[in-house]
Amino acid sequence: MKITVIGAGNVGATTAFRLAEKQLARELVLLDVVEGIPQGKALDMYESGPVGLFDTNVTGSNDYADSANSDIVVITAGLPRKPGMSREDLLTMNAGIVREVTGKIMEHSKNPIIVVVSNPLDIMTHVAWQKSGLPKERVIGMAGVLDSARFRSFIAMELGVSMQDVTACVLGGHGDAMVPVVKYTTVAGIPIADLIAADRIAELVERTRTGGAEIVNYLKQGSAFYAPAASVVEMVESIVLDRKRVLTCAVSLGGEYGIDGTFVGVPVKLGKNGVEKVYEIKLDQSDLDMLQKSALIVDENCKMLEAPFT
Ligand code: TXD
Numbered sequence: 001m002k003i004t005v006i007g008a009g010n011v012g013a014t015t016a017f018r019l020a021e022k023q024l025a026r027e028l029v030l031l032d033v034v035e036g037i038p039q040g041k042a043l044d045m046y047e048s049g050p051v052g053l054f055d056t057n058v059t060g061s062n063d064y065a066d067s068a069n070s071d072i073v074v075i076t077a078g079l080p081r082k083p084g085m086s087r088e089d090l091l092t093m094n095a096g097i098v099r100e101v102t103g104k105i106m107e108h109s110k111n112p113i114i115v116v117v118s119n120p121l122d123i124m125t126h127v128a129w130q131k132s133g134l135p136k137e138r139v140i141g142m143a144g145v146l147d148s149a150r151f152r153s154f155i156a157m158e159l160g161v162s163m164q165d166v167t168a169c170v171l172g173g174h175g176d177a178m179v180p181v182v183k184y185t186t187v188a189g190i191p192i193a194d195l196i197a198a199d200r201i202a203e204l205v206e207r208t209r210t211g212g213a214e215i216v217n218y219l220k221q222g223s224a225f226y227a228p229a230a231s232v233v234e235m236v237e238s239i240v241l242d243r244k245r246v247l248t249c250a251v252s253l254g255g256e257y258g259i260d261g262t263f264v265g266v267p268v269k270l271g272k273n274g275v276e277k278v279y280e281i282k283l284d285q286s287d288l289d290m291l292q293k294s295a296l297i298v299d300e301n302c303k304m305l306e307a308p309f310t
Pocket residue numbers: 006007008009010011012031032033034076077078079080081094097100101116117118119120121142143146174222223224225228
C-alpha cells in the first residue's frame with residue numbers, strides 16, 4: 001500500500017503523521033510545492049518511528065514522480081480560510097490548485113482512490129473527479145465525518161457521556177448549508193430528542209454548523225486541522241483495511257435524494273474499491289429540502305467554475 005498526501009501544511013502533515021503511526025501504508029509520501037517543508041516534516045516523522053514504534057517509510061518531496069503508483073492520494077493542497085473569509089472565497093484559487101495537482105497525480109498513478117480535503121470541499125471534489133477521469137466511486141470528499149465528529153463531541157460535552165456512544169448524522173454540503181439530521185443522532189441508540197431539550201439541540205446544531213469558523217476565530221491564522229486529519233484517517237483506514245465503515249462523505253449522487261451528478265455529503269459504505277454503496281435514508285421533508293438546497297449551491301458554484309476548466 002502506497003499513500004501520497006499532497007500539501008504538507010497543517011492538515012496534510014497531521015494526516016500523514018497519523019497514517020504513519022497507524023501503519024496504514026508501507027510507503028507514505030508527503031508532497032508540497034514549497035521546497036524543504038515536506039522533506040523536513042517527513043524526516044521528522046520518520047525519526048519518530050523508533051519511539052512511536054512504526055516502520056512506515058515516510059518521505060517528503062516536491063516531485064510528483066515520487067508519488068508514482070499510489071493506491072490512495074489525499075489532496076489537502078490549497079489556501080486555508082482567514083477570519084471573515086467564507087469557504088466560497090477560496091473557490092477560484094483552490095480550484096486552480098486542485099486541477100493542477102490532480103493532473104500531476106494522474107500522470108504517475110493509474111487508478112488511485114483520491115480523498116479530497118481542500119475547500120470549498122464539495123466543489124473541489126467535483127473538480128478533482130472531473131480532472132482525474134476516474135470513476136465516481138474513486139473520488140471522495142472528506143467533510144461529513146468531521147461535521148459529524150463536531151456534532152458528536154458537542155453532544156458528549158452536553159451530556160457528560162463518552163464520545164464513543166454518540167453517533168451523529170450530518171449530511172449535505174460542507175459549509176453553512178450542512179444538514180445535521182437530529183432524528184438519526186443518538187446516544188447508545190437513544191434519540192437525542194429524548195435526552196436534550198429541543199432549543200438546546202438547536203444551539204448544538206448551530207455550533208456544529210459554525211464549528212469551522214469557531215476554530216478559525218480562535219487561531220486567527222489558519223483553520224482546524226486535528227479533527228480534520230483524524231477524519232481523513234478514519235476514511236483512509238476503512239479503504240485500506242476494507243472495513244466497510246458507513247461514513248458520511250461527499251460523493252457524486254446518481255439520482256439518490258433527487259440529486260443527480262452533484263457531490264454532496266451522504267452516508268456511504270467505504271471499502272477497498274472506494275464508495276461501495278450510497279445509502280438513501282428516509283428524511284423528513286425539511287431535511288430533504290435542505291439537502292437539495294445544499295446540492296444546488298454546490299452545483300451553481302461548479303457551473304461558475306466551468307469556464308476556466310473547459
Ligand atoms: O473538512 C474539510 N474538508 C476541511 C478542509 C477541514 C479543514 C481544512 N480544510 C481545507 O483544507 C482548507 O480550507 C484548505 O483548503 C485545505 C488545507 O488546509 P491546511 O490547514 O492544511 O492549510 P495549510 O496549512 O495552508 O496547508 C496547505 C498546503 C501548504 O503547505 C501549501 O504550500 C500547499 O498546501 N500547496 C500546494 N501543494 C502542492 N501543490 C500546490 N499547487 C500547492 N499550493 C499550495
